[in-house]
Amino acid sequence: MLTDTKIPFRYIIKQIRFDIARVFLVSVFFQMLKYYFSSYLPPIPVQLPTILGSAISLILAFKINQSYDRWWEARKVWGAIVNDSRSLLIQAKGFMEEDRLISETPQEVLKRIGYRQIAWCYSLGQSLRGLDPVANLQQYISAEELTYLEGHKNKPLALLALHNQELKDLRQQGVFGAYEHVQLATMLVRLCDSMGMAERINSTVFPVTYRLFIHLFIYLFLIVLSLGLVETIGLTEIPILLALASTFFLLEKTAKYLQDPFRNRPTDTPVTVISRTIEINLKQLLDEKQVPKPVAAESFYLM
Amino acid sequence: MLTDTKIPFRYIIKQIRFDIARVFLVSVFFQMLKYYFSSYLPPIPVQLPTILGSAISLILAFKINQSYDRWWEARKVWGAIVNDSRSLLIQAKGFMEEDRLISETPQEVLKRIGYRQIAWCYSLGQSLRGLDPVANLQQYISAEELTYLEGHKNKPLALLALHNQELKDLRQQGVFGAYEHVQLATMLVRLCDSMGMAERINSTVFPVTYRLFIHLFIYLFLIVLSLGLVETIGLTEIPILLALASTFFLLEKTAKYLQDPFRNRPTDTPVTVISRTIEINLKQLLDEKQVPKPVAAESFYLM
Amino acid sequence: MLTDTKIPFRYIIKQIRFDIARVFLVSVFFQMLKYYFSSYLPPIPVQLPTILGSAISLILAFKINQSYDRWWEARKVWGAIVNDSRSLLIQAKGFMEEDRLISETPQEVLKRIGYRQIAWCYSLGQSLRGLDPVANLQQYISAEELTYLEGHKNKPLALLALHNQELKDLRQQGVFGAYEHVQLATMLVRLCDSMGMAERINSTVFPVTYRLFIHLFIYLFLIVLSLGLVETIGLTEIPILLALASTFFLLEKTAKYLQDPFRNRPTDTPVTVISRTIEINLKQLLDEKQVPKPVAAESFYLM
Amino acid sequence: MLTDTKIPFRYIIKQIRFDIARVFLVSVFFQMLKYYFSSYLPPIPVQLPTILGSAISLILAFKINQSYDRWWEARKVWGAIVNDSRSLLIQAKGFMEEDRLISETPQEVLKRIGYRQIAWCYSLGQSLRGLDPVANLQQYISAEELTYLEGHKNKPLALLALHNQELKDLRQQGVFGAYEHVQLATMLVRLCDSMGMAERINSTVFPVTYRLFIHLFIYLFLIVLSLGLVETIGLTEIPILLALASTFFLLEKTAKYLQDPFRNRPTDTPVTVISRTIEINLKQLLDEKQVPKPVAAESFYLM
Amino acid sequence: MLTDTKIPFRYIIKQIRFDIARVFLVSVFFQMLKYYFSSYLPPIPVQLPTILGSAISLILAFKINQSYDRWWEARKVWGAIVNDSRSLLIQAKGFMEEDRLISETPQEVLKRIGYRQIAWCYSLGQSLRGLDPVANLQQYISAEELTYLEGHKNKPLALLALHNQELKDLRQQGVFGAYEHVQLATMLVRLCDSMGMAERINSTVFPVTYRLFIHLFIYLFLIVLSLGLVETIGLTEIPILLALASTFFLLEKTAKYLQDPFRNRPTDTPVTVISRTIEINLKQLLDEKQVPKPVAAESFYLM
Numbered sequence A, B, C, D, E: 001m002l003t004d005t006k007i008p009f010r011y012i013i014k015q016i017r018f019d020i021a022r023v024f025l026v027s028v029f030f031q032m033l034k035y036y037f038s039s040y041l042p043p044i045p046v047q048l049p050t051i052l053g054s055a056i057s058l059i060l061a062f063k064i065n066q067s068y069d070r071w072w073e074a075r076k077v078w079g080a081i082v083n084d085s086r087s088l089l090i091q092a093k094g095f096m097e098e099d100r101l102i103s104e105t106p107q108e109v110l111k112r113i114g115y116r117q118i119a120w121c122y123s124l125g126q127s128l129r130g131l132d133p134v135a136n137l138q139q140y141i142s143a144e145e146l147t148y149l150e151g152h153k154n155k156p157l158a159l160l161a162l163h164n165q166e167l168k169d170l171r172q173q174g175v176f177g178a179y180e181h182v183q184l185a186t187m188l189v190r191l192c193d194s195m196g197m198a199e200r201i202n203s204t205v206f207p208v209t210y211r212l213f214i215h216l217f218i219y220l221f222l223i224v225l226s227l228g229l230v231e232t233i234g235l236t237e238i239p240i241l242l243a244l245a246s247t248f249f250l251l252e253k254t255a256k257y258l259q260d261p262f263r264n265r266p267t268d269t270p271v272t273v274i275s276r277t278i279e280i281n282l283k284q285l286l287d288e289k290q291v292p293k294p295v296a297a298e299s300f301y302l303m
Helices: A009-040 A047-095 A106-128 A143-150 A155-172 A178-203 A208-228 A237-259 A271-285 B009-040 B047-095 B106-128 B143-150 B155-172 B178-203 B208-228 B237-259 B271-285 C009-040 C047-095 C106-128 C143-150 C155-172 C178-203 C208-228 C237-259 C271-285 D009-040 D047-095 D106-128 D143-150 D155-173 D178-203 D208-228 D237-259 D271-285 E009-040 E047-095 E106-128 E143-150 E155-172 E178-203 E208-228 E237-259 E271-285
Strands: none
Touching: A009 A208, A009 A237, A047 A106, A047 A178, A047 A208, A047 A237, A047 A271, A047 B047, A047 B237, A047 E047, A047 E155, A047 E178, A106 A155, A106 A178, A106 A271, A143 A155, A155 A178, A155 B047, A155 B271, A178 B047, A178 B178, A178 E178, A208 A237, A208 B237, A237 E047, A237 E208, A271 E155, B009 B208, B009 B237, B047 B106, B047 B178, B047 B208, B047 B237, B047 B271, B047 C047, B047 C237, B106 B155, B106 B178, B106 B271, B143 B155, B155 B178, B155 C047, B155 C271, B178 C047, B178 C178, B208 B237, B208 C237, C009 C208, C009 C237, C047 C106, C047 C178, C047 C208, C047 C237, C047 C271, C047 D047, C047 D237, C106 C155, C106 C178, C106 C271, C143 C155, C155 C178, C155 D047, C155 D271, C178 D047, C178 D178, C208 C237, C208 D237, D009 D208, D009 D237, D047 D106, D047 D178, D047 D208, D047 D237, D047 D271, D047 E047, D047 E237, D106 D155, D106 D178, D106 D271, D143 D155, D155 D178, D155 E047, D155 E271, D178 E047, D178 E178, D208 D237, D208 E237, E009 E208, E009 E237, E047 E106, E047 E178, E047 E208, E047 E237, E047 E271, E106 E155, E106 E178, E106 E271, E143 E155, E155 E178, E208 E237
16 A cells, blocks of 8 residues: 655656657657658548547546455455454454363463464465465464465465364363354354455456557557647657656556555555554454564555 | 456457448448538538537446446355355354264265355356356266256256255254254355346346447447548548447447356356366365366456 | 347337427427527527536436436345245245144145245235236235235235244244244345335435436527527528437436336336246245246337 | 426525526626726636536536435435334234233234334434424323433434333243344344434535535636626626526535435425335234325425 | 534635645746747647546546545444444343342443443544544543553454453353343444444555646646647736636545545544434433533534
């Protein structure tokens, strides 16, 4: 997530440098065309650029809105993960009949559940970004659990299965009643839903044809505009076309980045920051004294 | 679902080839009309194409947005199917009192439920696309169950009925308590909801009159524009009109394809891919060693 | 619901024939005005029609979107009715403790519930459309139940009350446990919600002032445009104004029809078709051999 | 809620009569300015009114959409109240173990609950509109309950508290089981949610600055347009400006009225009509013979 | 929340005073440029400002809509908090088996729960605004509870943990049954969800690049317009440019303020007012005689 601080100019330009280069070549080419063959070029009706312009803004507006919706939905999903992580631990604590525990203290059991939940958050975040989903998990789960994860392709799902097994064992010891057990299992369903939603956003490609059309239309628009501006021949036209085209490409690029919020980019949903917040919250609910610091912003963004 | 790779130019052109041909004929016809009868033609006020143009973009914008919503809703429905399939198996495992099972091992029962759930996903996907809904199901369900399906028109619904019967039998053996049973039945309600939502999207025709109007307006617009461009007579006008019309037809066609995401087309919701993911996830939850590979992309799309 | 087949031209024209006639009269009147009093008419600034045009598209766009939302919501409500009808029967079957039934077979009880549910769907559909809500219900419910309905103004609500009474009786016989009973009662709440939503859409008039303004603006626009086109006097202007006005009136009319999807019109939500689908599904869940055919399309629409 | 019948012209004009008067004064003033000082007035670039015009439509479109959403949400909330009122009574009837009642007949208890629910609806409607929230309640609740209400500022909330107490008493007599009691309490939560939503819509002022800007822009637009129309000096200009301005003010006013649907105005959500419908439905569910008539429309609207 | 009263002109101007100053400098600079170097300046094609203008309104419209959604969502979250606070207390009262209480009266227990809930609301509001989250809490919770809060970073979460512990203790005394306990715990989950949603809105920065682009485009637009208005040189141009630019900046600023509704600004969601309403409602539900007054508006806004 980009923060409210100054965004480096370099960062913005870097995103559209290839498009700008291509626009520059196109402008120069049509400039030369007009210079040498102006008498052969057809007159362009004035409505044409306007119509193309409105077609471009039509699809751009659509794309900006829908990509924002994806980005905001991704954020909502991770907001729900925060809430459900906290509620899972609170409910486990509230529903536990401590005197039914045989070999462990309540605190140990809750800590294992809470830590596994922290592990799940980090693991899901890493896995969505295509990074190593078991990195650093050894701090939060036992060696046997890590071994169990090895056999699974979907690590966060395997962690939910471990949660499920733990709840079942506690239910069989009578630590949770039937009704409380079902309620806690419902929290796992909610976590499973959030995981699936994030995976859906991550694996669903935004209809690519729209992107193709935007690029097509922008180039068409530039050509038509260049041919239409018969009176202004010369170097002045090139910066004008560049400025206009950059406008459209910047908007399109921003939309594209919002669309895919789990790509390990500065515009990502800040899953590491959120996971750390969850870690702090859960550790405090476990009455631990040592809690980590929130993740600090890296220059102009939070990951 | 189209993937992020290069989409063949042929694929795009193929979709609007008839429209382009028709536009070509219209342009040529009006060109000749202007050539031979220019003095009889009325002057077209300059506002007319602009007003028609804004009417077109009005309905196009509406259609693009609503078709995207249908497409995204279809994807959400299948995302919910992924989540509920996983949760069904996780909950069945978590709620099962193993020592109440008489003639079977817990593993056998869970495998039957999990495999039937995989069958349900494939069957629903096939059935939505109008393909054979029992293709390959013999890998996942028993011969008797296949026979039971034969008598039913709605195969996925029949599979849910089998799920329901199984849960009832297990409840009567005491494998699930009353409360756990109701909870699992709720998962079936959720699956039934998702199935009904996908069927709704599939069977509801987008208001056809809007589509009709778009085509009507585009042709009206072309005629008016052609008559309005008095000064540009000749071959130059034809590519201009073709380019403009293709723009609108391409947008309309893309919207039309997104609207109906279960038509066995490259732009479909990738139900086979998703069903395979579910198969992999469920088999891993069943601790099976052999899991199939994810479906690979076919050139530029995933089914 | 209009189907994908060719819509008769007559059907479309019929909807706006009065508007076209009125526009024709207005055009002719202003034509004559311009012919006889052209020197007395004020010059119309060119911005005026454009500003009125954008005001029209502003409200038209708003109306098209909101009416589509109503139409889609109505369809969703009936989709939910499909799902809940199936789930009600599936759950009743799954939760029933058959050996607690005294005088009836499980099959008889389920059939009565299933058939009453079918009756509820048909009755709700008829009642929303302002048709006879007890037409043909004698096939599905007993004579006493029909008599009970007579005393009620809201027939579908009375059918839900009968469902409720039946579930209560079964609960008292111990056929359903307390927990299962509550779960089934929740399905009735969902059906009651869907019924109320459909009634809400049906009884809520879309803000009529917007409709009034659209008509007002279209006529203002025509007058202003007619006065503004000083150079084109004569018969050519009339078809141009007619074409433009028809555009706007067609869009407005389509929106108006989508807005009210239970008016016994071809653009209705196809409640009869959906009710029939539910009948087929429920009868197959009851393992009946005889199921009716789906409702066939009437020329270009499904009811 | 305005009905589909003819809306009196007077009603519409009345809403914008002050704005029209102000616009008239502004037009006359600038007319005179142009008449006496035309040589001192600056030339206005033609882009200026267009840019202001698009800024106006930008905010108007936004306001129309958001105010419709508020209006529709208010209607949905009252739709939910209809559903939950019916469900509450249906469930109370279905869950009641009649033989546990000591001093009362089941019919008496259900009537008390049903009538109190009717009272709640009327009271909420009155309270939202700023009218007397206990008007006519003596028909539906006992004298003691009326006395209890006196001490409370939020009468509908107090009625819910009475509902809650009644359910608790019945639970303690064993008329409702633990599970059924919780289910009925959930219905109270839903009613409490609906009440809170209606209060939220009622107490949240739509961002006033947008309204301010619209008015500001319309006047700016009129001044600029008036100065820009150099060629048309005289009386013709005034009706043109008036027509244009009325357009915008009418749209803004309609939006403003939709925004606040509980202000005792003809455009209100028809809470009295809805409450009467609930009264009819509940009395019929109580098998009463005497039911009131639906509220009739007052000339052109329903309250 | 700004109220419906007159907003001071000063307040509005203050928000954009720096932008206006910058626009003034830019206008003067380009004025002088045109005065001294007019022959060297390139002719600006008339389409350019129009295209930039539509790009600006594209992003402005997007931003206004999305910021309104955030603001409305924040208000909905606090509406849900009102509902759930009331429901929590109503349910606690309804579910309590008073004779199981050993050392306290029911009234004392309910008062403690209700007051802690009031404390939670105030604390959450303060914490969202970055103010002291334990200010004045000593009126509502005991000294030990205040001490417990000290160790926690997230005070409202710690208050929920105290709620949870209280419910658990009461459950162990048998004051709540298993089922009722789970139901009350669900209310805590809902409160935890609302808290997380408000935190999400508060901590998620709206995509900053869009804001950057709007500013960029407005300045580009001003430069281009200034260069394009060749015929109007002189002091007249400056107020025109200022008026136009202020329009856009005011819209952008209003959107920015709506976006972040917990910043201790007049445009905030009025969390103090809402918390006070909750306090009044809960105290009346506890049958207290002394209830505080609603928060009064401060000149033109409510906090």
